[in-house]
Amino acid sequence: MEYTDLGRSGLSVSRLVLGTLNFGWNTQEGDAHALMDRAHEHGINFFDTANVYGGNGGTETIIGNWFAAGGERRTKTVLATKFYGNMGEWPNQGRLSALNIRRACEASLKRLRTDYIDIYQMHHVDRATPFEEIWEAMDVLRLQGKIVYTGSSNFAAWHIVKGQETAKRRNCYGLVSEQSCYNLLNRTVELEVLPACQDYGVGMIPWSPLGGGLLGGILRRESLRAPIIAPELDKHRSAIAEYESLCDELGDAPATVALAWLLAQPGVTGPIIGPRTVAHMDASLRALEIELEEKTLQRLDQIFPGPGGPAPEAYTW
Known part of the structure; x- marks a missing residue:
C-alpha cells in the first residue's frame, strides 16, 4: 500500500480510501465487516462514511460494531465521517449550526462506538451559517478531544477560501480535506476547487471515481446497467x-485505469472506492501498481477533455 500525508497535515493515509456508502443498503453487515477486514489486510487505513448512510446512521452502526470486535481495528483506522443531511423531521437536526454540529457529533460517536473522529467533515456547504459559528463549534469539539481534524465535501472554491481565511483569523487549523466529485467524465474541479485546495494545503479526496459506473467497463456489461444511468x-x-478500447490496448480494466488516472493528478490524496465485494476491493489495488505513460495521459485528455486547466486561463488568457 502507498501512503501520503493528508493535505498539509502530518496524518498518514492510504492512497485508496474505503467508502462505505453501500454498507447497510447493498452490502449486509457481515459482508461489510469482511470488506473492512480485507481493507486492513491490504493496508488501507482510511475509511469514509456519513451519518446519513444506511438510513439515519445505519452505516455508522455497522462500522461501530466492527470496531467493537477489537483487534486494534479502531487504532489502525483513520476514520472520517460526514454530517449535514437531516437526521429527523424536527428543526436543527441537519445543516451546520453550532447546535447540530454538537448533536450530530455526539450521535456519530455513539453509533461508531468510539470516543473520537479523526476527520469530521461537513457534507455540504450551509450558506445560512457563518464560518465563525462553524469554527467555534469545531474548536470546542477539538478541545474536548472528540474530533482531530475537520474536512469539507461538495464545497465550491470560494467556500474553501472563505472557510480557510476565517479559520486563519481565528487562529484555528481549518480544513484539512475536501471531498469532490472528480473523475474522467467530470473534471470541473480542475477549474477552481483543486487549485484552491492545493494553495491552502487541503487534500483532495475524489468521490465517484468511476463516474457512477460509466468508467467501470459499462459497455461490456450493458445489459446489467441501471436505468438511472442510461x-x-x-x-x-x-x-x-x-476509452474501453484504450484500456484493452493497455491490458488493464477500465476501472483500474480510471483510478490510476486520478492517482496521477496533482493534489489528489486518494479516490474513494466503494467495493460491494472483496473481489472488487482486491481488483482496485491494481491501480496502485501501474503508472500511466505521458502518451496515455494525453490520449485520455483527448477522449475526456477537461475544462482546459485552471481558471481563468481555461476560458480567457
Whole structure:
C-alpha cells in the first residue's frame, strides 16, 4: 500500500480510501465487516462514511460494531465521517449550526462506538451559517478531544477560501480535506476547487471515481446497467467506447485505469472506492501498481477533455 500525508497535515493515509456508502443498503453487515477486514489486510487505513448512510446512521452502526470486535481495528483506522443531511423531521437536526454540529457529533460517536473522529467533515456547504459559528463549534469539539481534524465535501472554491481565511483569523487549523466529485467524465474541479485546495494545503479526496459506473467497463456489461444511468451512457457512449478500447490496448480494466488516472493528478490524496465485494476491493489495488505513460495521459485528455486547466486561463488568457 502507498501512503501520503493528508493535505498539509502530518496524518498518514492510504492512497485508496474505503467508502462505505453501500454498507447497510447493498452490502449486509457481515459482508461489510469482511470488506473492512480485507481493507486492513491490504493496508488501507482510511475509511469514509456519513451519518446519513444506511438510513439515519445505519452505516455508522455497522462500522461501530466492527470496531467493537477489537483487534486494534479502531487504532489502525483513520476514520472520517460526514454530517449535514437531516437526521429527523424536527428543526436543527441537519445543516451546520453550532447546535447540530454538537448533536450530530455526539450521535456519530455513539453509533461508531468510539470516543473520537479523526476527520469530521461537513457534507455540504450551509450558506445560512457563518464560518465563525462553524469554527467555534469545531474548536470546542477539538478541545474536548472528540474530533482531530475537520474536512469539507461538495464545497465550491470560494467556500474553501472563505472557510480557510476565517479559520486563519481565528487562529484555528481549518480544513484539512475536501471531498469532490472528480473523475474522467467530470473534471470541473480542475477549474477552481483543486487549485484552491492545493494553495491552502487541503487534500483532495475524489468521490465517484468511476463516474457512477460509466468508467467501470459499462459497455461490456450493458445489459446489467441501471436505468438511472442510461441517459448518461447514451450521452457519452462514443467517448466511453473509445476509452474501453484504450484500456484493452493497455491490458488493464477500465476501472483500474480510471483510478490510476486520478492517482496521477496533482493534489489528489486518494479516490474513494466503494467495493460491494472483496473481489472488487482486491481488483482496485491494481491501480496502485501501474503508472500511466505521458502518451496515455494525453490520449485520455483527448477522449475526456477537461475544462482546459485552471481558471481563468481555461476560458480567457
